Amino acid sequence: MRLTIVRHGEVMEEVDPNLTELGKRQVTELAKKLKKEKIDKIYSSDLKRTIETAEIIGKERKQNIEFTKILREVQDEIIEIPKKDWESKKDNEKRINEIKNFLKKLEKKHKNENILIVGHAKMNRVILNILTNSNNDLKTIDGR
Numbered sequence: 001m002r003l004t005i006v007r008h009g010e011v012m013e014e015v016d017p018n019l020t021e022l023g024k025r026q027v028t029e030l031a032k033k034l035k036k037e038k039i040d041k042i043y044s045s046d047l048k049r050t051i052e053t054a055e056i057i058g059k060e061r062k063q064n065i066e067f068t069k070i071l072r073e074v075q076d077e078i079i080e081i082p083k084k085d086w087e088s089k090k091d092n093e094k095r096i097n098e099i100k101n102f103l104k105k106l107e108k109k110h111k112n113e114n115i116l117i118v119g120h121a122k123m124n125r126v127i128l129n130i131l132t133n134s135n136n137d138l139k140t141i142d143g144r
Contacts, residue, residue: 007118
């Protein structure tokens, strides 16, 4: 499985915000660039900002999206705890296992396919840490 991970476009700080006009332009430009890529399936968080992002990309590609709550943003404490200590935190264990299981299912279901995930800054960092078995504090492109 080849995995491409993107973060939603710019939003205003509020609970479950929509994309700003700049965010919509950002995603439209990204969608044009991704049109050249082979993508077999798109998965997205089911929050408004990622739904909008995925729909812009899906429309450009004429491709359907599968929305899932598993890809919703994670709590800060998951990022702040070094990966080796993740499992020791009972409050986060269920969430981390859901993410791990989701990634395992993707790998099994889409073994030789190209998958696009539309997520959030912290969620994308968690995914990268899981996939690379890394203890590094990976940063997303926007520096968060």
